[in-house]
Amino acid sequence: MAERGFSVSKLPAFRPVALGVFLALYLPIFTLVVYSFNAGNSIAVWDGFSLKWYLSAWENDAVKTATLRSLYIATFASLIATTAATMAALGTTRRKAFKGQTFIYVMINQPLMVPEIVTAVALLIFFAQIKVFTGYQGLGYLILAHAAFCIPFAYLPIRARLEGMDLSLETAAADLYASPWQTFRYVTLPILAPGIAAGAMLAFVISLDDVVITEFVKSGGQDTLPTYMLGQMRRAITPEVNAISTALLVLTVVLLTCFFLLTRKRNQ
Amino acid sequence: MTQKIAVAAEHTVKSFGQGKASVRALDDVSLEIQSGEFFTLLGPSGCGKTTLLRLIAGFEAPTSGRILLDGADVTELPPNRRPVNTVFQSYALFPHLTVAENVGFALKMQGRKKPEVDDTVARMLALVKMETFATRKTAQLSGGQQQRVALARALAPQPKVLLLDEPLSALDLKLRKEMQVELKRLQKETGITFVFVTHDQEEALTMSDRIGVMSAGKLQQVATPREIYTAPVNRFVASFIGETNFLPVTPTQGGARLGCGAVVAAAGEGPVLTIRPEQITVTPVDAVGAIPATVDAQVYFGTDTHCHLRLSDGERVTARIPSPAMGETGVGIGQRVGLVFAPHAARLIRE
Numbered sequence: 001m002a003e004r005g006f007s008v009s010k011l012p013a014f015r016p017v018a019l020g021v022f023l024a025l026y027l028p029i030f031t032l033v034v035y036s037f038n039a040g041n042s043i044a045v046w047d048g049f050s051l052k053w054y055l056s057a058w059e060n061d062a063v064k065t066a067t068l069r070s071l072y073i074a075t076f077a078s079l080i081a082t083t084a085a086t087m088a089a090l091g092t093t094r095r096k097a098f099k100g101q102t103f104i105y106v107m108i109n110q111p112l113m114v115p116e117i118v119t120a121v122a123l124l125i126f127f128a129q130i131k132v133f134t135g136y137q138g139l140g141y142l143i144l145a146h147a148a149f150c151i152p153f154a155y156l157p158i159r160a161r162l163e164g165m166d167l168s169l170e171t172a173a174a175d176l177y178a179s180p181w182q183t184f185r186y187v188t189l190p191i192l193a194p195g196i197a198a199g200a201m202l203a204f205v206i207s208l209d210d211v212v213i214t215e216f217v218k219s220g221g222q223d224t225l226p227t228y229m230l231g232q233m234r235r236a237i238t239p240e241v242n243a244i245s246t247a248l249l250v251l252t253v254v255l256l257t258c259f260f261l262l263t264r265k266r267n268q
Numbered sequence: 269m270t271q272k273i274a275v276a277a278e279h280t281v282k283s284f285g286q287g288k289a290s291v292r293a294l295d296d297v298s299l300e301i302q303s304g305e306f307f308t309l310l311g312p313s314g315c316g317k318t319t320l321l322r323l324i325a326g327f328e329a330p331t332s333g334r335i336l337l338d339g340a341d342v343t344e345l346p347p348n349r350r351p352v353n354t355v356f357q358s359y360a361l362f363p364h365l366t367v368a369e370n371v372g373f374a375l376k377m378q379g380r381k382k383p384e385v386d387d388t389v390a391r392m393l394a395l396v397k398m399e400t401f402a403t404r405k406t407a408q409l410s411g412g413q414q415q416r417v418a419l420a421r422a423l424a425p426q427p428k429v430l431l432l433d434e435p436l437s438a439l440d441l442k443l444r445k446e447m448q449v450e451l452k453r454l455q456k457e458t459g460i461t462f463v464f465v466t467h468d469q470e471e472a473l474t475m476s477d478r479i480g481v482m483s484a485g486k487l488q489q490v491a492t493p494r495e496i497y498t499a500p501v502n503r504f505v506a507s508f509i510g511e512t513n514f515l516p517v518t519p520t521q522g523g524a525r526l527g528c529g530a531v532v533a534a535a536g537e538g539p540v541l542t543i544r545p546e547q548i549t550v551t552p553v554d555a556v557g558a559i560p561a562t563v564d565a566q567v568y569f570g571t572d573t574h575c576h577l578r579l580s581d582g583e584r585v586t587a588r589i590p591s592p593a594m595g596e597t598g599v600g601i602g603q604r605v606g607l608v609f610a611p612h613a614a615r616l617i618r619e
Binding site for chain 2: 008168171
């Protein structure tokens with residue numbers, strides 16, 4: 001570094017500010033994790049170490065059902081979202097720049113910008129009409145709703161990977177007698193795979209974690225883990241919620257680590 | 269015996285962009301490349317040589333004109349249906365496949381049986397001396413090794429024509445020299461027609477059977493390396509290949525009159541006389557038939573010394589004097605000397 005160059009770390013109060021931000025981010029999570037091991041019934045008073053809330057959550061049928069439902073929805077939603085996102089990414093990168101390209105980007109990334117509550121209310125009304133019309137009450141609505149807002153999260157890593165891909169590889173495949181479909185199957189798709197996996201994981205995590213849209217769209221008895229927890233909070237709060245949250249946190253961290261490893265490989 | 273034409277371009281035009289902003293990358297280029305020939309397209313960057321190559325490969329469609337392979341019109345065929353393979357400048361090896369899988373890619377796409385693919389891959393890797401690298405991923409290879417794999421991959425399906433798009437430009441000098449010899453050997457062994465694109469005149473001169481010199485989207489001259497060097501047709505060809513002198517002249521019967529009054533014998537036609545520096549001998553000023561000149565400067569180049577001279581009408585000429593084993597060239601700055609052009613060396617050319 002040039003000695004006279006501007007360095008953020010030399011600004012006054014750099015350390016305290018950084019430390020403050022760091023604590024604000026991680027202290028609550030740390031507290032949550034610690035109190036999930038509390039032996040007492042309080043989420044604020046430490047009463048000794050115990051795993052009993054994990055056991056209690058494990059044996060709680062409502063938690064089990066909600067968790068399975070969450071995983072079920074997340075699996076299908078991320079599958080749909082990733083497929084759509086892959087096609088969208090191919091459609092927006094594998095062609096010459098066209099009029100309205102920016103508009104298409106905005107359209108695809110719409111869920112990142114429109115307030116979630118607006119989407120939630122819109123979906124509530126829209127699905128209510130379909131429910132009246134068809135009589136179908138199943139999980140399909142939740143899966144579709146989740147898939148829709150997961151698309152941009154799946155789209156971004158896939159597009160990044162596509163844009164980083166050497167276009168001459170596809171030219172070379174065509175030169176070596178690969179038909180357009182073979183080129184996609186044997187060259188584009190394998191090279192894109194880490195991006196697709198990363199996008200799917202991100203979509204999965206986002207779906208797993210959603211509260212607002214789920215709360216609005218779900219029918220009776222369709223609680224996912226987050227909405228179940230929200231419901232519990234309205235009654236007595238026990239460290240069971242901490243235990244569930246911690247488990248969810250661990251799952252998310254594992255998935256995001258995979259995501260990080262997959263996207264990092266591209267830059268090697 | 270008339271030779272078969274492997275590749276032909278007929279009045280090929282390629283424009284990029286539309287309306288006023290359009291650029292003619294190829295301007296009515298017609299060309300015939302014979303079967304089994306090592307043909308080089310030579311020119312500065314932006315002259316259209318790569319565009320012509322991409323038209324032959326099928327990556328681009330001509331704006332007008334036709335491309336023929338072995339006499340068949342392929343203008344409308346996509347690249348995967350042309351019996352032509354390309355060695356790309358960036359090699360474009362598939363990073364997710366091993367060396368062997370890269371080399372076997374085309375055969376697999378053609379639906380060949382596995383034993384046949386394995387057999388051909390082994391032969392191709394042996395041909396480019398990369399047998400021991402078959403299971404490696406391509407990212408683990410050096411530039412020269414990637415180059416060999418790219419060659420093997422393009423040769424594996426036994427194309428009628430191999431297109432090479434400046435394949436040596438990313439290699440260092442020593443490796444480049446090695447690969448030049450290697451390419452020539454491969455071409456002889458396989459008998460495949462090579463169309464080689466380069467901006468390096470030395471590469472073109474040493475490797476090619478024939479050279480097509482391109483500039484500004486047009487073919488300037490198509491001839492053997494020797495002919496291109498000794499009998500260029502215009503100023504561009506003469507100056508792009510090697511160093512040369514240009515002198516404005518008045519053509520006379522069998523020669524030309526220089527501005528200083530001297531008359532020299534020269535073949536060709538045109539208002540400009542060109543003579544290579546190594547074809548000029550510096551003599552004493554009173555030598556028979558010598559053109560008088562004054563020494564302006566001398567630059568030592570090791571093997572020889574460039575002697576910058578001025579004729580009596582002010583025209584500048586460079587002569588190349590072989591450096592003697594000991595001492596200097598024997599001419600000094602400001603000295604009056606005579607110049608003798610080697611027989612048949614002076615040519616008249618077009619602008």
